[in-house]
Amino acid sequence: MYVLSRIWVSVLGLVGRVLRFPKPFSFVGPDASLSLVREIIGLGVKRVMVITDGQLVQLGIINPHIGLLKDAGIAVEVFSEIEPDPGYETVLEGVERIKDFKPDAVIAVGGGSSIDAAKAILLSHANDCHPSKLTGIWLYSWPRKRCLPFFAIPTTAGTGAEVTIAAVVSDKEAQIKHAIIDPKTVPAMVALDPRLMVGLPPFITAPTGMDALTHAVEAYISTLAMAETDELARMATASIMRNLLKAYADGQDLEARERMAVAASMAGLAFTRVGVGYVHAIAHQLGGLYHVPHGLANAIVMPYVLEFSKPNCTRRLAELARVSGVGGSGASDAELADGFIARIRKLNADMQIPESVKELRREDFDKIIDRVFAEAHGTYGVPRYLGRADATALLEKLLP
Ligand SMILES: NC(=O)c1ccc[n+]([C@@H]2O[C@H](COP(=O)([O-])OP(=O)(O)OC[C@H]3O[C@@H](n4cnc5c(N)ncnc54)[C@H](O)[C@@H]3O)[C@@H](O)[C@H]2O)c1
Numbered sequence: 571m572y573v574l575s576r577i578w579v580s581v582l583g584l585v586g587r588v589l590r591f592p593k594p595f596s597f598v599g600p601d602a603s604l605s606l607v608r609e610i611i612g613l614g615v616k617r618v619m620v621i622t623d624g625q626l627v628q629l630g631i632i633n634p635h636i637g638l639l640k641d642a643g644i645a646v647e648v649f650s651e652i653e654p655d656p657g658y659e660t661v662l663e664g665v666e667r668i669k670d671f672k673p674d675a676v677i678a679v680g681g682g683s684s685i686d687a688a689k690a691i692l693l694s695h696a697n698d699c700h701p702s703k704l705t706g707i708w709l710y711s712w713p714r715k716r717c718l719p720f721f722a723i724p725t726t727a728g729t730g731a732e733v734t735i736a737a738v739v740s741d742k743e744a745q746i747k748h749a750i751i752d753p754k755t756v757p758a759m760v761a762l763d764p765r766l767m768v769g770l771p772p773f774i775t776a777p778t779g780m781d782a783l784t785h786a787v788e789a790y791i792s793t794l795a796m797a798e799t800d801e802l803a804r805m806a807t808a809s810i811m812r813n814l815l816k817a818y819a820d821g822q823d824l825e826a827r828e829r830m831a832v833a834a835s836m837a838g839l840a841f842t843r844v845g846v847g848y849v850h851a852i853a854h855q856l857g858g859l860y861h862v863p864h865g866l867a868n869a870i871v872m873p874y875v876l877e878f879s880k881p882n883c884t885r886r887l888a889e890l891a892r893v894s895g896v897g898g899s900g901a902s903d904a905e906l907a908d909g910f911i912a913r914i915r916k917l918n919a920d921m922q923i924p925e926s927v928k929e930l931r932r933e934d935f936d937k938i939i940d941r942v943f944a945e946a947h948g949t950y951g952v953p954r955y956l957g958r959a960d961a962t963a964l965l966e967k968l969l970p
């Protein structure tokens with residue numbers, strides 16, 4: 571079953587091994603974002619556009635950065651209309667703002683939504699096209715033009731968008747989330763600054779952290795996994811298992827915040843090479859159809875997908891269990907794999923993440939399954955393929 575899909579995924583995997591993806595230079599630590607801004611000023615830029623969301627403006631998170639830029643005589647324009655899961659309309663609005671203001675550099679400050687919106691705006695602007703023309707893998711499209719110099723400052727520790735070649739944009743009318751996959755979207759430099767994350771409320775810390783864990787786990791159990799991504803995924807998993815609950819329980823814990831930020835970036839570097847899997851494929855549909863926040867959808871779906879996948883990736887899950895400190899030295903791989911999934915369920919429970927999706931409706935199952943298969947098959951290196959009956963049984967478990 572799914573022979574063609576497996577073959578095509580292997581071809582993509584080979585291409586992924588050969589290609590070199592750009593990696594941004596990262597500033598890390600308290601006030602790293604200010605160091606990044608000083609570096610950008612040192613480049614001699616004259617006009618900077620900051621792309622962010624309204625809530626972050628209200629919280630004053632970007633004030634010190636704007637202050638530094640203005641003190642250096644740089645003209646600054648703030649485009650703060652980014653909504654969670656940004657849509658095509660927002661991207662088009664951003665393109666117009668860029669055309670009007672004519673910046674010579676762009677800084678995205680925010681969660682995955684702001685960073686992805688900035689990526690899509692820049693690529694649409696550079697190539698003078700609607701964002702819908704950019705979705706999918708860049709290899710299948712015409713050679714694209716380079717974007718304006720781009721920098722990113724994540725304020726959540728989750729998506730890893732600051733290092734990935736992806737930008738997720740929503741077609742709100744069709745209720746579908748699409749990914750633009752293009753190395754030209756990778757920022758030149760980023761800052762992982764835990765000080766910007768201390769105000770993240772626990773209900774955002776939890777799902778965004780679980781998004782990062784999902785990236786690490788899906789990259790690790792992928793059939794496309796390679797030594798480089800394995801190392802990153804193992805380190806990210808170990809760190810998230812040690813630090814997520816700490817950051818959730820005490821948002822002011824700078825050390826836990828910094829470790830989560832680094833882990834999320836490492837997980838991003840892993841999955842940007844080898845892709846994700848069914849957890850994301852399902853989560854994207856729950857986001858597109860019901861607006862379930864991305865990390866929350868991943869957190870809820872992950873244990874069910876891992877249970878299903880386990881027969882084909884027991885050893886890999888056992889390895890993640892070991893780096894997470896799950897199970898005793900004499901435990902078998904099967905016991906460790908079970909222990910790892912149980913640990914994820916416990917982490918969810920400890921952070922008040924539910925076991926079901928309250929918005930999910932049985933009458934949408936067919937639509938969801940079609941879209942999950944369209945996204946995952948031929949794209950992701952999933953260890954065990956879902957058939958229609960398996961997918962239906964899995965969605966049944968997610969019903970409230
Ligand atoms: N590009 C990629 O590789 C990639 C990977 C995974 C997910 N995504 C996409 O990223 C988006 C989700 O991003 P996200 O989970 O980071 O959330 P988000 O960017 O949508 O932000 C969620 C909320 O948190 C608030 N927030 C962010 N930082 C804050 C802070 N420091 N203090 C207080 N509030 C803060 C925002 O204002 C917003 O209301 C989804 O669209 C998802 O599909 C992209």
Ligand SMILES: [Fe+2]
Binds near residue numbers: 781784785864868
């Ligand atoms: Fe994700």
